[in-house]
Amino acid sequence: MDCSTFILELSPPLLGQLNLDFGKIAPNIPYILGGIQVTLLFTLLSALFGFALAIVLSFFKVSTFKPLRWFADVYTSVFRGTPLILQLALIYFATPQLTGYPISGLQAGVITFALNSAAYSSETIRGGILAVDKGQREAAQTLGVGYPMMMKDIILPQAFKNILPALVNDSIALLKDSALVSTVGALDVMRRAQIVAAEKFIYFEPLLLAGVIYYVLVMGLTLFARRFERRMRRSD
Template identity: 60%
Template sequence: MELDFQQFIPSLPFLLKGITVTLKIVFVAGILGFVLGIVLSILKISKFPVLSWIADAYTSIFRGTPLVLQLMIIYYGTPQITGVQIEPAAAAILSFGLNSAAYISEIIRAGILAVDKGQKEAALALGVNNRQAMFDLILPQALKNIFPALINEAVSLTKESAIVTVIGVTDIMRRAYIMGGDKFSYFEPLLLAGVIYYVMVMVLTLLAKVLERRMRRSD
C-alpha cells in the first residue's frame, strides 16, 4: 500500500492548531511543576522530619505510578468524589504539573546539596537569615547548575503531553487521530504528528543551549 500525504494537505492547518494546545498545557504545567518542585525540595532538606517525610511520600507516589493513571484519576475519578467535572485541559495541566513536580524536586534538591555549605554559613555569619540565604544565594546557584537537567524534564514533559488524547484534549495527537479517521488512513497523519513533536523538541533543545551559553558567560 502506497502512502498518500497529499490527501492530508488541506487538513494541515487543523493539525498545526494542536501545537498551541500542546504548548499551553506544557507551559502552564511546567510552571506549576517548577514552583511546586522548589517547595518540595526545600521540604526534603528541612530540619523537621514530618515535612521531609511528606515531601518524600509525595515524590514516591507520583514517581511510582504511571502518568496516564494519574491523569485518568484526576479527570475521571475526581468528579466521583467532588461532584465537579474538571475540564480536560485543566485535568491535563494539573496531572502533568503534579507529576513533574516530583521529578523536579529531586533535581533541585540535588542542586541545592551540591552548593558549598560554607557559602550558607558565611551568609548566616553576616546576619543573613535562612530564607534570604536560600532564595538569594543557594537556590540561584543550584538552578544554574541543574539547568540541563531541567531542560531534559521539559523535553520529557513535551513528549509525554501526547497522552492527553486519552481524555479527549484536541492536541497534536488527537487531531492526527481525527484526520486519520476521516480518511481511514492513520499512518500519514501520525507520522506528521511525530515530525511536529520532533521539531518542537529540537527547537526547545536549541533554545536551551543558547540560554546555557549565556549563563556560562555571565559567571
C-alpha cells in the first residue's frame, strides 16, 4: 500500500471525527455575549484602582525616604514573584476565613488584579518619571514650585506621554488575563463559554466563540489606544 492510498483510506474517518456544529450553541450565543459586560467592568475597575495604586508606589520608589522605597520594592517583588492565579485563590478563599465575610468572584478578581497590575505599572511609571530631564526639576525648584505641584503639573504629564504604549500593553494583558476570574465563578465571557460547553457536551465551538470575543475586545482597545496616543502626540 502506497502513501496516497493510506491517506485516502484514513481521511474519511478523520473527517467524520470533526463533528463541528455551531448551530448547537446558537441559542446560547446571547448568554455568552452577556459576559462582555462583566469582562469590561472587571477590566475597567482593575485598571483604575491598579493605576491609582501604581502612581503611589512609583512615588514611593523615587522617594528619598528609604522605608517607603523598601516597602514599594518588597510589594513589587511579592506580586511579581508569585503566580497570579495563586494570588486570586488566596484572596477569594482566604478573605472569608480571615474576615468572616464572603466575597464574590468579581470582587476578588478586581482586588487581585488591581494589586498585581499596580506592581508592574509602578515600575513603568517610575521609569517614566526618571526619564524626565532633571533640569526641569531643578528649574521648578528654583521657581519655588512645591514637590506635589511639580510632580502633578510638570513631571507626570511628560512621563505619561513617554510610557503610554507600555501602559496600553499592561491594559491589554489585564483584559486577556481577566479570563482567570472564571476560576472563582465570575460569570465573564470565559466562564459562560465553559458553562455552555458543559451543558452541550461540546467544547470547541463555545471556546472558539470566547476567543473571538476576546480578540475583538483587544483589537478595539488597541485601536482606541493608538488614536489616543496620536492625539497626545499632536498636543505637544
